[in-house]
Amino acid sequence: MGKYADAHRRSLSDPEGFWLEAAEAIEWSRTPTRALDDSRAPLYRWFPDGELNTAHNALDRHVAAGRGEQAALIHDSPVTGTKTSYTYAELRDAVAVFAGALSALGVTKGDRVIVYMPMVPETLIAMLACARIGAVHSVVFGGFAPKELAARIEDARPKVVVAASCGIEPTRIVDYKQIVDQALRTTRHQPEHIVILQRDAARAELGERDVDWQELIATAKPADPVPVAATDPLYILYTSGTTGSPKGVVRDNGGHAVALAWSMTNIYGVRPGDTWWAASDVGWVVGHSYIVYAPLLIGATTVLYEGKPVGTPDAGAFWRVVSEHGVKALFTAPTALRAIRKADPEATEPARYDLSAFEALFLAGERLDPDTYHWAHDTLGVPVIDHWWQTESGWPISANLRGLELMPAKPGSATVPVPGFDVQVLDPATSGQLPRGREGAIAVRLPLPPGSLPTLWGDDQRYIDAYLSQHDGYYTTGDSGFFDEDGYLFVMGRTDDVINVAGHRLSTGAIEAVLAAHPAVAECAVIGVHDELKGQLPRGLVVLKSGAHPDEATLHEELVAAVRRDIGPVAAFRDVTVVDALPKTRSGKILRRAMRGIADGRDVPMPSTIEDPAVLDDLRPILRPH
Template sequence: RELLDLTCRLANTLKKYGIQKGDKVAIYMPVSPLSVAGMLACARIGAVHTVVFAGFSAESLAGRIVDSGCKAVITYNQGVRGGRIIELKMTVDEAVKSCPSIKHVFVAQRTDNKVQMGDCDIPLEEEMTKAAPVCTPESMDSEDMLFMLYTSGSTGKPKGIVHTQAGYLLYAALTHKYVFDYQQGDVFGCVADIGWITGHSYVVYGPLCNGATSVLFESTPVYPDPGRYWEVVQRLKINQFYAAPTAIRLLLNYGEEWVKKYDRSSLKTLGSVGEPINKEAWQWFYQVVGEGRCTLVDTWWQTETGGICIAPRPSEEKAEIIPAMAMRPFFGIVPVLMDENGKVIEGNDVSGALCIAHPWPGMARTIYGDHQRFVDVYFKAYPGYYFTGDGAYRTKKGYYQITGRMDDVINISGHRLGTAEIEDAMADHPEVPETAVIGYPHKIKGEGAFAFIVLKEQTAHVDHVKEELKTIVASKIAKYAVPDHILVVKRLPKTRSGKIMRRLLRKVVTEQSNDMGDVTTLDDPSVVKEIRDAYQKYKEKSSS
């Protein structure tokens, strides 16, 4: 009732200010009842929401607004995260300067602090109190757009993935019900942000379609202390708990006492999402958090798939679950593995490129404004199949283990990021003619970004340049995208046609440089030793 009232009032407010069916609305807010109402209000009037993670910079936000042609933004005056105040309205003001399509900015109050209000700014709660609490839902076609969500690719700017009304909702609802064994009356706790697909499918649409109670988690796993998740589990009696491996790895370092302090007896199912989970984190999650009695589902899916595609459940009752493995395809999902020549690999105990052979209801329909890119990215590599961009191993028993990305996309704390985006941001620095960014294994984040840069000859203040580069990346993308390491090299390893061989850089950083593979296509193979020596020096300096 309350959510419906909130949603209808917000919907009527949007309508009053000229938002109608088919219009795009950006939502730049952290997880909150109002941000969920914002998504549902758009859906109710047939407008298309594009939620932008509230950690993104003004430039990232503006890029998404311009690409999608949003007419309005819904935001808060400020955000509160882990005890810090985040200036959301200031970021929106900065972004909107370069967005001529924006007519109105709806500003809600998360804190009591006053913020600058301009001509196109509208105080949201004030308007909602004047609005009617009833709003008839717009009649929509099953293939009309429900929302867009931007995600990183291996090249170019982020792409606006389009999901439609009926198929997406059906798929989100069914996967929520069957993967997590959701029963009427359960309290479902997905601690993802609504800025990501996990928050769309398993905080908002899936649970609400099934009439579930869904928990909204605004904080961080370690604020005010590392017991935060488990305190919430105890207080709200959460039955299903769905989180990212990066959070589990972080909490594992704080020891078991923070978990054991709280009663977790309400938990029935645990879930892992966003990146492959390592065995140590899986075991800790299963044994310590779930006391060895909860089902633990490691779920594989993507922004593009709309919902979970491979997970240990649903299955026969009590069927085995292998640690750290996604295992079983969901109803209607037909995975295939392909070899380098585009041929289907038959049999078990084999590895290849993970593709899906048949369409399913939750799949993305296009990339907004660029259908050709959609075809090129997902359907060109293996004609007749959807290519996921991931590699996988099919075990002797026919289960699926995801082995990770096959392209230049890295996964930092569950945030998917094309290395090209970081490179493009750093390329703006006048002293840095060339950059190459790779992912490397990181104890907590899963992967971190490692940047190799070439400086102009007369550059003097190297450390100063490194700091400037970090600032540029934070302001152009987001703080999580900032490289952990920046190494200056004389030149980058390039093929004769000028393509940077990033796999060689990966080998140097992961210290497999004895096995460089085929370097015959390099313009000058001596570059490898040069970079290896520079890396060793950097490492010695860092450790001292």
């Protein structure tokens, strides 16, 4: 850990020097002379005297440096049967024109624009156009229900909403325009204009304040980048699954650009000219950070995929995209790997494609179980890197820093804290630091580094109450885990996924790791359910691999015995059920909280982020108390 240890140590002992040096990778209209502003702690700000434009850094400066003909964006859309590529010059010009179109609609610096779009190039163009003129974009995941969209419109109060006429999924067409209209019928705030990108799959009928995208840009004049303060907001991203008033995570311009550029090179090992694919959606933080901004900030080529790259009958979609576009590194969720493994347990699909350009697989979003890690590593023959971060952090908190110093991997571990993050494991009751090997609450000592959220939109106090009040001087991540003897961080799950069995605190993530190691199990979830005697007991739900047909009684015995062997009798694990599927969000996270609520006998509404409501409905009779 030579280079890494030096970088991490310096980032904590000399954050001023470390981050001012990192800021040299960004082109500033006014170069910052200070890194950290702690005058309003715990509301910290980065590069307070700096000025820049994020879109200029993502596009214009690469064109000026002679990279204008390099591919900036590759759009691969199996749902429409099309593939489109934009060079840096073409993408800059398209962004400049749409920025001018927004300006013509009255959008100015500081105004908000809601972007409700599918995975098409125009979504990135709209985001970057907002950044170009200093407007604040808020992307809402395409296909979110009217109620969720309305809550975000009410909170952000946008001057303009940019939407498509529809989204195209493998099995259906989603009428975006109808969802927008329905949402606006319930909001007090009314945007001045709705810009509609018409798609041939389902064209929308336009109303009085609706504007056709193509007609709008036909007469628009390209807009130049507008310099903004480093501390000015770039975007608002509402956390998924919020109830009541949504929590709008704010990302600033300066710290965001510096952190993402640093991460792309030092964590992911991606450099100018490389092709990179983050297999996510722009409605989630991964899409913001690593489909749009980070790869473009450093001059790489980013892949935008429209469709579901995982599922039947095409278990080879990932490998086709990697092969066809020469992807150097891929970032996806463990859920995707488990789905691929379930559909192709013998790993026949990767062998059909030329993966010679492929160098690394990055996984995040939920815990990577060791069995899936080993399968991916053995199948692909490249480093498989688990890393951990959150919507709020905006970039990795813990990772194996491939670009700085690749370290030996440990299955089940997110490796080590990233420079800038002072990660500690605390006793939930006393806030004292726990020794290595002891599981507790994962927290980050303040200040958070550049790129992390500085606050919540319009509500500093809610930010303090929600994240900074539980442990004095720390940001509370809400995750539980431990450091091992080598300083590797193991993130075991949300703190509310820690169950109390007869006074013993047990991580459901640890039990899941045991179940997932069984050769017949494709994926699993463990939840705590109420027990009159022991307080809580763990309950397991497992999905079998494709082609696996074990005797259920034997499987039950083997899984119970494995947990008893690896966790101990203290787990009191006896309840495990084979199910067809687990309920997940559209970003691939398993809905453990919803399952817990049903198991506790509560009337749990259908989560707004759920991918397939029928899966949760099918599980209700199984989960409901006996």
